[in-house]
Amino acid sequence: MSETTNETCRIRLRIDLAYDGGAFFGWATQPAIRTVQGEIETALHRILHVEADDPDEPLRLVVAGRTDTGVHASHQVCHLDISPTVLERAVGHMQVPATTALEHRLQRLLPHDIAVHRIGVAPTGFDARFSALERTYVYRIADRESEVDPRLAGCVLHIDDDLDLDAMNRAAAATIGLHDFGSFATPNPGGTTIREVKRAFWTRVPSRPLIPDEGSDTVASDMAASGAYIVPTLESGLVCFTIVADAFARNMVRSLVNACVQVGIGKRDLDWFLGKMATPKREGSTGPIAPQGLTLEHVAYPADDLLASRAQAIRAVRTLPDTGTSGTRDTQER
Amino acid sequence: MSETTNETCRIRLRIDLAYDGGAFFGWATQPAIRTVQGEIETALHRILHVEADDPDEPLRLVVAGRTDTGVHASHQVCHLDISPTVLERAVGHMQVPATTALEHRLQRLLPHDIAVHRIGVAPTGFDARFSALERTYVYRIADRESEVDPRLAGCVLHIDDDLDLDAMNRAAAATIGLHDFGSFATPNPGGTTIREVKRAFWTRVPSRPLIPDEGSDTVASDMAASGAYIVPTLESGLVCFTIVADAFARNMVRSLVNACVQVGIGKRDLDWFLGKMATPKREGSTGPIAPQGLTLEHVAYPADDLLASRAQAIRAVRTLPDTGTSGTRDTQER
Numbered sequence: 131m132s133e134t135t136n137e138t139c140r141i142r143l144r145i146d147l148a149y150d151g152g153a154f155f156g157w158a159t160q161p162a163i164r165t166v167q168g169e170i171e172t173a174l175h176r177i178l179h180v181e182a183d184d185p186d187e188p189l190r191l192v193v194a195g196r197t198d199t200g201v202h203a204s205h206q207v208c209h210l211d212i213s214p215t216v217l218e219r220a221v222g223h224m225q226v227p228a229t230t231a232l233e234h235r236l237q238r239l240l241p242h243d244i245a246v247h248r249i250g251v252a253p254t255g256f257d258a259r260f261s262a263l264e265r266t267y268v269y270r271i272a273d274r275e276s277e278v279d280p281r282l283a284g285c286v287l288h289i290d291d292d293l294d295l296d297a298m299n300r301a302a303a304a305t306i307g308l309h310d311f312g313s314f315a316t317p318n319p320g321g322t323t324i325r326e327v328k329r330a331f332w333t334r335v336p337s338r339p340l341i342p343d344e345g346s347d348t349v350a351s352d353m354a355a356s357g358a359y360i361v362p363t364l365e366s367g368l369v370c371f372t373i374v375a376d377a378f379a380r381n382m383v384r385s386l387v388n389a390c391v392q393v394g395i396g397k398r399d400l401d402w403f404l405g406k407m408a409t410p411k412r413e414g415s416t417g418p419i420a421p422q423g424l425t426l427e428h429v430a431y432p433a434d435d436l437l438a439s440r441a442q443a444i445r446a447v448r449t450l451p452d453t454g455t456s457g458t459r460d461t462q463e464r
Numbered sequence: 465m466s467e468t469t470n471e472t473c474r475i476r477l478r479i480d481l482a483y484d485g486g487a488f489f490g491w492a493t494q495p496a497i498r499t500v501q502g503e504i505e506t507a508l509h510r511i512l513h514v515e516a517d518d519p520d521e522p523l524r525l526v527v528a529g530r531t532d533t534g535v536h537a538s539h540q541v542c543h544l545d546i547s548p549t550v551l552e553r554a555v556g557h558m559q560v561p562a563t564t565a566l567e568h569r570l571q572r573l574l575p576h577d578i579a580v581h582r583i584g585v586a587p588t589g590f591d592a593r594f595s596a597l598e599r600t601y602v603y604r605i606a607d608r609e610s611e612v613d614p615r616l617a618g619c620v621l622h623i624d625d626d627l628d629l630d631a632m633n634r635a636a637a638a639t640i641g642l643h644d645f646g647s648f649a650t651p652n653p654g655g656t657t658i659r660e661v662k663r664a665f666w667t668r669v670p671s672r673p674l675i676p677d678e679g680s681d682t683v684a685s686d687m688a689a690s691g692a693y694i695v696p697t698l699e700s701g702l703v704c705f706t707i708v709a710d711a712f713a714r715n716m717v718r719s720l721v722n723a724c725v726q727v728g729i730g731k732r733d734l735d736w737f738l739g740k741m742a743t744p745k746r747e748g749s750t751g752p753i754a755p756q757g758l759t760l761e762h763v764a765y766p767a768d769d770l771l772a773s774r775a776q777a778i779r780a781v782r783t784l785p786d787t788g789t790s791g792t793r794d795t796q797e798r
Contacts (some may be wrong), residue, residue, distance in 0.1 A: 148611065149614055150614040150615045204611075205611075243614045244614060245613065245614050277538075277539075278579040279482050280482060280483055280484040280576060280578060281536060281538075282615075282698075283484075363669075363699060364538075364616075364699055365697060
């Protein structure tokens with residue numbers, strides 16, 4: 131009768147989570163290696179009493195931003211299709227909805243370097259990967275001017291040099307727009323390295339104005355005017371790179387950071403960077419920088435009523451057979 | 465001829481540093497136990513080729529805020545008196561001033577959970593402990609509303625409950641001024657628990673307004689108006705207690721935090737807290753909360769020309785024999 135006769139009825143869950151990537155070989159499941167996806171899927175199978183190789187209930191996560199080995203996520207998003215009867219098994223003796231029960235059980239079972247923020251039924255048309263409008267990554271560096279906080283050693287890269295943020299921002303500005311980032315990324319088979327960067331900038335997080343006074347920056351003096359006492363931030367003094375794009379190709383953020391840093395320490399000049407942007411060619415001088423400074427911080431989705439059309443549009447772009455290399459996007463965004 | 469004939473000429477160094485307190489049994493040197501002071505003094509003896517028990521060159525650090533086991537410091541201050549000839553040994557083959565050389569060598573030799581921000585010759589009259597005007601501590605909590613970041617597990621306390629920040633702020637407000645904190649602190653022998661709290665408040669760090677819009681808070685909209693893209697902070701969503709006092713008695717901050725949290729989760733009411741403030745008496749219900757959420761964030765000193773008079777005044781207050789218990793301060797501030 132209907133087109134969906136052969137499909138099992140499934141519920142799509144949206145899972146928001148965070149992880150310290152330091153002890154993971156990236157997101158994607160790989161045999162006999164510790165990955166974020168692997169840990170969560172293993173926990174799901176245990177909680178829901180599903181065999182690991184059950185073909186009817188694969189419990190496979192689809193993620194918004196595939197992160198590499200050692201890269202962190204503070205706000206990652208994935209989805210999971212699950213049959214209602216299997217989901218219901220999460221409830222057990224709890225007096226809460228099944229999604230809440232699953233959230234609590236996952237939070238308890240998962241190792242300390244993964245935190246589940248929340249689990250809910252996804253709105254109609256939601257696809258963690260294809261509905262996403264844009265991803266935001268932040269790369270944190272302590273340079274010679276920064277005061278090092280040992281508590282952040284796992285998520286900050288130390289560079290024993292002075293960074294010229296103005297020069298780095300001139301390089302970053304050249305990445306904005308639709309470009310082929312072939313100098314800074316490795317294409318997947320059949321994919322491209324064309325991406326649209328929406329924002330990209332370097333900033334030094336203001337040093338903590340603990341006792342507000344007239345000499346401090348705008349934000350601080352606003353707080354002072356309101357009589358508030360500024361709560362110091364853990365990141366004060368760090369150099370942070372924020373980049374927002376529709377999607378990222380493999381190694382793209384870390385390669386751009388590496389190139390900007392080379393400009394920032396004076397090893398390369400802006401023309402070198404502009405040349406790499408103009409002629410997309412992968413080679414040694416534009417390889418990726420160390421992973422520990424990088425964090426996926428945000429994935430933006432459209433309003434609920436636009437989710438399905440967004441996913442259809444992206445899916446179409448990425449599966450069009452006739453557009454050739456230049457029109458398609460990478461088949462696995464990050 | 466002069467009063468100082470018998471004193472060896474010494475240089476006083478000011479050392480600014482940070483540490484992750486998680487793997488230390490506090491600041492103060494203790495035999496056969498890993499402490500921050502112990503690690504640094506051991507490193508100093510090695511770098512400067514001084515025997516550990518050399519009576520002429522003790523290399524003893526005097527600290528602004530003695531931290532307990534598991535408590536962190538992002539901006540600790542201490543001083544060290546050292547003879548010029550010994551200090552000069554730090555230079556070796558380096559072409560830099562002795563203080564810079566010592567700074568570099570310490571940074572390299574110290575373990576990863578201690579970071580030396582800088583070392584310099586202290587201004588005349590400077591005393592890390594007695595010149596200090598005030599100390600600032602911050603306690604960080606993730607409650608049920610917070611999004612947990614696994615990277616911060618070592619410096620945030622998780623509380624699986626909802627916190628009523630208004631109630632906690634009413635309690636915090638009652639601590640401001642000169643009070644006997646005997647319900648919240650353990651006096652040292654011969655000392656008191658009277659301290660002057662200058663500021664004390666709870667706040668939830670605003671959630672990161674990654675994409676600035678009209679609906680966000682003042683700070684965010686300021687940034688939006690200037691066209692900047694907000695760099696997210698690691699602490700967004702956490703509940704932070706900031707407290708500033710002339711000095712702190714033993715266990716005082718963590719005991720106040722514990723009492724505020726009991727009010728915040730509704731286990732105790734404000735009257736209970738006010739009663740503890742009115743009748744200073746140490747007992748079980750006002751013991752200290754876990755240490756990992758606590759960080760010494762700042763030590764304030766007067767302008768250079770007021771350092772000596774401040775130190776003299778504080779030293780006098782703390783050594784006056786006739787004032788009795790109520791007039792003296794604790795002999796070891798934190």
